[in-house]
Each structure stands twice: as structure tokens, then as C-alpha cells.
Amino acid sequence: MVDVILGLQWGDEGKGKIVDVLTPDYNLVARFQGGPNAGHTLVFNNNKFILNLIPSGIFRENTLNIIGNGVVIDPVTLKKEIEKLLSSEISDVKERLLISKRASLILPTHKALDSASEKSQGDGKIGSTLRGVGPAYQSKIGRTALRVGDILTPLFNQKYSAIKKLHLKLLEVLNPGSVTEISEEEFMESIEYLKKLKIIDSESFIQDALSRGDKLLAEGAQGTLLDIDFGTYPFVTSSNTTIAGVCSGLGVNPRQIGNVYGVFKGYCTRVGNGPFPTEQDNETGEMLRKTGNEFGATTGRPRRCGWLDLPALKYAVQLNGVSHLIMTKPDVLSGMETIPVCTHYLLHDNQKINYLPYDLEKDIKNPIYNNMPGWKNSLSEVDSYNKLPTEFINYKKFIEDYVKVPVYAVSVGPGREQILYAEKGGIRV
Numbered sequence: 415m416v417d418v419i420l421g422l423q424w425g426d427e428g429k430g431k432i433v434d435v436l437t438p439d440y441n442l443v444a445r446f447q448g449g450p451n452a453g454h455t456l457v458f459n460n461n462k463f464i465l466n467l468i469p470s471g472i473f474r475e476n477t478l479n480i481i482g483n484g485v486v487i488d489p490v491t492l493k494k495e496i497e498k499l500l501s502s503e504i505s506d507v508k509e510r511l512l513i514s515k516r517a518s519l520i521l522p523t524h525k526a527l528d529s530a531s532e533k534s535q536g537d538g539k540i541g542s543t544l545r546g547v548g549p550a551y552q553s554k555i556g557r558t559a560l561r562v563g564d565i566l567t568p569l570f571n572q573k574y575s576a577i578k579k580l581h582l583k584l585l586e587v588l589n590p591g592s593v594t595e596i597s598e599e600e601f602m603e604s605i606e607y608l609k610k611l612k613i614i615d616s617e618s619f620i621q622d623a624l625s626r627g628d629k630l631l632a633e634g635a636q637g638t639l640l641d642i643d644f645g646t647y648p649f650v651t652s653s654n655t656t657i658a659g660v661c662s663g664l665g666v667n668p669r670q671i672g673n674v675y676g677v678f679k680g681y682c683t684r685v686g687n688g689p690f691p692t693e694q695d696n697e698t699g700e701m702l703r704k705t706g707n708e709f710g711a712t713t714g715r716p717r718r719c720g721w722l723d724l725p726a727l728k729y730a731v732q733l734n735g736v737s738h739l740i741m742t743k744p745d746v747l748s749g750m751e752t753i754p755v756c757t758h759y760l761l762h763d764n765q766k767i768n769y770l771p772y773d774l775e776k777d778i779k780n781p782i783y784n785n786m787p788g789w790k791n792s793l794s795e796v797d798s799y800n801k802l803p804t805e806f807i808n809y810k811k812f813i814e815d816y817v818k819v820p821v822y823a824v825s826v827g828p829g830r831e832q833i834l835y836a837e838k839g840g841i842r843v
């Protein structure tokens with residue numbers, strides 16, 4: 415059985431923490447898309463870890479972690495990440511990390527292309543993390559990518575030189591005269607390091623494990639509104655962050671998918687450019703950023719903040735077939751008199767709609783809010799579900815009634831133990 419954790423907004427919903435919390439129930443945790451543009455934060459035993467490529471199950475000793483075929487891997491980042499975990503005395507990292515032969519590689523020229531492409535867009539730039547992810551997926555779709563399996567063959571250097579030549583030409587077109595030297599020493603060292611890791615045929619490995627009855631948790635990166643097909647295109651990432659990405663990025667079939675855990679914040683954030691209807695580009699947004707410590711885990715950029723957007727959340731729930739909702743960071747909203755929640759959008763012709771229009775930027779005149787009464791007390795110390803304040807329960811119920819899926823768990827702080835499961839009469843539901 416494969417269960418899935420997905421982000422339902424624009425990323426950074428707290429997926430890493432939730433994966434870490436749920437991992438003890440699984441034998442395998444696997445990333446299926448994205449690359450080192452992801453930044454997943456885990457906090458436990460007074461330590462904070464940020465993972466970019468390694469699945470968030472790595473801290474639980476009995477779990478194997480897989481980087482699936484759908485991921486784009488920067489060997490330099492991977493090596494650094496492994497070394498950091500080893501220096502923090504995380505056990506058996508190399509033994510418990512398996513890498514798909516079919517995963518594509520991010521080359522030094524992909525990173526240069528990411529920067530050059532953003533520069534060439536001027537004001538229209540995406541606000542990419544500049545980790546080379548978009549260009550690496552372009553190579554994959556363009557059928558010129560180098561894959562992890564290639565590094566084990568004698569043709570690797572020849573293929574690398576050919577694709578590098580092509581990229582240098584592209585760079586010259588995007589940004590004439592700017593290409594001087596592409597530094598590749600660290601990359602080549604990291605390729606040698608990668609060769610010694612456990613490189614596997616992950617799709618067969620996963621199918622064998624599943625047929626033995628193993629349980630796999632698939633860890634999404636980014637969020638639904640950054641999906642290449644269903645997100646706020648072109649201000650998106652270059653992979654399917656939604657449920658279909660699990661099948662194509664791991665080689666599992668839809669009938670093997672069980673629970674779909676959709677993670678969302680009690681408000682909204684976005685890092686990078688693109689439409690954000692409920693954004694509060696004002697003191698309120700500043701307050702949310704400060705209280706929620708909303709700064710990018712990968713790039714450190716301040717995240718744009720705003721109110722919960724229910725039409726967008728419902729869209730994400732429907733697209734992914736979410737069976738269990740997990741709300742994070744409502745503790746950040748504590749102490750507010752009222753909490754606005756967007757229920758509809760008003761279009762320029764004054765039509766009121768409750769679905770996502772084609773172009774969020776141009777089509778929407780303004781969001782329409784319902785003001786929910788806030789709760790006074792801090793949530794971060796609440797240690798049982800039935801001690802949550804009534805106003806919070808009403809806020810949660812309003813969301814559940816709108817999207818028609820129950821909230822299974824509420825995260826009330828960054829720590830591993832700060833999680834409350836939905837209970838009825840003291841029993842987990």
C-alpha cells in the first residue's frame with residue numbers, strides 16, 4: 415500500500431514535519447518529483463534539519479528512503495546533504511538511502527541556464543530557486559538528460575560533453591557574452607561520490623516491496639498550486655506536484671494508492687512571483703510572516719503571506735483525491751480578533767464564483783471573505799485534541815464543510831510532538 419503526503423497550497427505547508435511524524439508506520443519513504451528546490455524542515459530533540467533531496471523519513475532508523483525516478487538530482491547538493499547528516503550522527507544514512515537509476519541529473523550548466531533564463535525574463539521572471547530544476551526537467555522532456563544510471567556506464571563523459579556543448583550554445587543565446595567558465599570540479603567529485611551510493615532499479619524494488627506487504631509513504635515536494643499543469647502557470651515549478659506525479663515518479667499504479675494526506679496551512683504563503691489572490695501585502699502580512707517565521711527554507715527569501723483561500727483549497731483537495739486533511743500552523747493565528755477566510759472570488763463583471771478561474775491575476779477583481787471569530791489562547795501548548803478552543807474548532811469545521819473532507823490532524827508547532835489527531839470521545843478518528 416502506498417500512502418501519499420502532498421502540499422495543497424504553494425509549497426512550505428509543513429510536509430517535511432508531517433512525513434517525519436507519520437514515518438514510524440512505514441517501511442519506505444520516497445520522494446517522487448521536484449529536486450533541491452524543495453526545503454523540508456524537521457524539528458526534534460532541539461535540533462532543526464532542512465532536507466532538500468533526501469526524503470524526510472531518514473531520521474527514523476527502521477525506514478528505507480528512496481529518491482525516485484521522477485526526481486531531478488543535483489549530486490553536489492546530495493553529497494553535502496548526506497555529509498551533513500553523517501556529521502550530525504544520523505545512523506546508516508548511506509545504507510538507508512536508495513537512488514533510482516532513472517532519476518535525472520542536474521548539471522552545472524542547468525544551474526547557469528536557470529539564472530540566464532530568469533535574467534532574460536526581466537519583470538516576468540518566475541522567482542525560481544535557481545537550483546537548475548526547470549532546465550533539468552526541460553532536458554528530461556527533451557530526451558537529452560543524463561540519468562543516474564548513465565554515471566555507471568563508460569559513455570558518461572562523452573554524453574556529458576555533448577550536452578554541455580548544447581547548453582553552452584543555449585546560454586550564449588539567452589545571455590550573449592556572459593558565459594565564461596562553468597565550474598565542474600565539485601560536480602565531478604560528487605558524481606564519484608554518487609557512484610558509491612545504493613543505485614537501484616527503484617520501480618522494481620518498490621513493486622517487490624509492496625508485494626511483500628511493505629508500506630510506502632510518498633513525500634510530495636512543492637504544492638498543488640505550483641503544479642506544471644494545474645498550478646498558476648507559468649509561475650509554477652516544472653513537475654507534477656499533484657497525485658499523478660506519484661505514479662509517474664515512482665512507478666506505482668493508481669490502485670496501489672491508499673490514503674492521500676493533504677497538508678495545508680491555516681493561512682497561505684507563497685515564495686516567488688505569481689498570482690496570490692488573498693495576499694496581504696501590508697502590516698497583516700508582515701505580522702503573519704513574523705509570527706509564522708515565514709522565510710524560505712531553501713533560499714531564505716521572505717514568503718508572501720495572506721489568508722486561507724478556500725476555493726483554491728477545494729480545487730487542490732479535488733484534484734488530488736485527498737482523503738485526510740492535515741492543518742499546520744494555526745498556532746500562528748492565535749490572538750487575532752477575527753480571521754478572514756476567502757470563500758469566493760468576485761470577477762470583473764461582478765460575477766461571484768467559488769472555483770479557480772483560468773487566470774487568477776487577470777480574472778479576479780477581489781476575493782470575498784467570511785470573517786471567523788479568532789481564539790485568544792496560544793495553541794502551541796495544547797496537548798490534546800479536545801482541549802482545542804471552540805473558536806478554533808469552528809474555524810476548522812468551516813473549512814471541513816467547505817471542502818468536504820475531515821481534518822485528520824492539526825499541527826500546533828514545528829516540533830515532532832506538536833501534533834493532535836482528530837478524536838471523538840478520546841479515540842482517534
Ligand code: GDP
Nearest residue numbers: 426427428429430454455711743825826827828
Ligand atoms: P515543507 O516545505 O512543506 O516541508 O515546509 P517548510 O519546512 O518549508 O516550512 C514549514 C515551516 O513551518 C518550517 O519552518 C517548520 O518547522 C514550521 N512548521 C511546521 N509545522 C508547524 C506548525 O504547526 N506550527 C508552526 N508554528 N510552525 C510549523
Ligand code: IMO
Nearest residue numbers: 425426451452453541542543635636651685686
Ligand atoms: P517545498 O517542497 C515553496 C517555487 C519558487 C518559484 C517556483 C519555481 O519546500 O514546499 P523552481 O526552483 O522550481 O524553478 O521555482 O516555485 N518553489 C517553491 N516554493 N516551496 C517549495 O518547495 C518550492 N519549490 C519551488 O519559489 O516561485
Ligand code: MG
Nearest residue numbers: 426453454711
Ligand atoms: Mg519548504
